[in-house]
Amino acid sequence: MPHPRGAQTHFARVAPVYDRFRDTDPDVVETITAQLPPRSGRIAVVDIGCGTGRYSQILAERIGASLQLICCDYSEAMLAECRDRLHSDATHADVGFCRASALHLPFGSGCVDAVVTFNAVHHFELERFMTECARILRGGGLLAIYTRTPKQNARTVWGQFFPGFTEYETRLYGADRLQAAVAAVPTLAFEGIREFAHVRSEPADSLVARARNFHYSTFALYPPAEFEAALSTFAARLAGSAIGKGRIEHTAENTLVLAHRLSDAPSIDITP
Numbered sequence: 001m002p003h004p005r006g007a008q009t010h011f012a013r014v015a016p017v018y019d020r021f022r023d024t025d026p027d028v029v030e031t032i033t034a035q036l037p038p039r040s041g042r043i044a045v046v047d048i049g050c051g052t053g054r055y056s057q058i059l060a061e062r063i064g065a066s067l068q069l070i071c072c073d074y075s076e077a078m079l080a081e082c083r084d085r086l087h088s089d090a091t092h093a094d095v096g097f098c099r100a101s102a103l104h105l106p107f108g109s110g111c112v113d114a115v116v117t118f119n120a121v122h123h124f125e126l127e128r129f130m131t132e133c134a135r136i137l138r139g140g141g142l143l144a145i146y147t148r149t150p151k152q153n154a155r156t157v158w159g160q161f162f163p164g165f166t167e168y169e170t171r172l173y174g175a176d177r178l179q180a181a182v183a184a185v186p187t188l189a190f191e192g193i194r195e196f197a198h199v200r201s202e203p204a205d206s207l208v209a210r211a212r213n214f215h216y217s218t219f220a221l222y223p224p225a226e227f228e229a230a231l232s233t234f235a236a237r238l239a240g241s242a243i244g245k246g247r248i249e250h251t252a253e254n255t256l257v258l259a260h261r262l263s264d265a266p267s268i269d270i271t272p
């Protein structure tokens with residue numbers, strides 16, 4: 001795993017352009033909201049590694065006024081984008097922001113109804129993150145982890161055509177590893193796994209532009225000269241496999257791991 005400071009430099013660099021180069025899949029949020037525990041008052045949800053708030057915003061739109069959402073990230077640059085996005089948004093959710101590490105969440109024990117994380121868990125040391133989630137969740141609270149596994153990563157357009165992509169990306173957790181990490185925490189119960197497949201069609205140039213703008217942090221792991229050479233090879237390979245008018249059809253797969261907190265915990269204020 002790269003040094004956290006290296007990862008923070010990466011996210012500071014990509015924060016202003018991140019949303020332009022990533023695809024957002026709202027259907028996963030529908031699946032998560034359907035699993036939220038019933039609550040008579042506001043439902044307290046923490047989005048860890050919220051980034052620019054792409055998924056936080058969808059949560060706020062879908063749940064609305066009954067949501068108390070805290071967006072957490074250790075990158076100030078990503079969190080600043082998230083603040084801008086959610087402040088200019090007309091949802092009625094009560095939204096807060098918190099600069100914090102996923103491994104030291106600044107919340108009391110048993111104070112949140114759900115912890116969600118999208119495309120970020122591979123940056124976290126898994127066992128410590130799981131333990132922290134179990135600590136802050138109320139009894140019955142939901143843990144939802146949306147990620148891509150190494151196998152899904154290998155089947156992406158990048159895994160197939162971008163030289164070195166699967167070799168450099170060694171941080172992703174497999175479904176078994178995620179399930180085992182849940183099982184290792186006595187107060188968490190594994191609920192299940194959902195798989196998602198999103199078919200996309202876009203110009204080859206757009207795929208090249210994504211990589212050039214480091215839309216996956218994997219690209220930041222390459223030495224610069226090797227990255228430039230790999231990018232050229234990628235562009236040439238795409239040109240050879242375009243389905244017409246320079247467009248590429250590809251499928252992005254992801255995995256959603258669901259778990260819940262077992263025993264009841266005392267309820268306290270979420271405000272960080």
Ligand SMILES: C[S@@+](CC[C@H](N)C(=O)[O-])C[C@H]1O[C@@H](n2cnc3c(N)ncnc32)[C@H](O)[C@@H]1O
Nearest residue numbers: 049050051073074075078101102118119120123
């Ligand atoms: C790939 S981005 C995903 C952002 C957002 N969830 C999304 O899907 O658009 C990963 C995010 O995790 C954050 N992150 C990485 N390691 C972290 C850590 N240990 N604690 C908190 N945030 C972290 C990064 O700053 C970044 O914003």
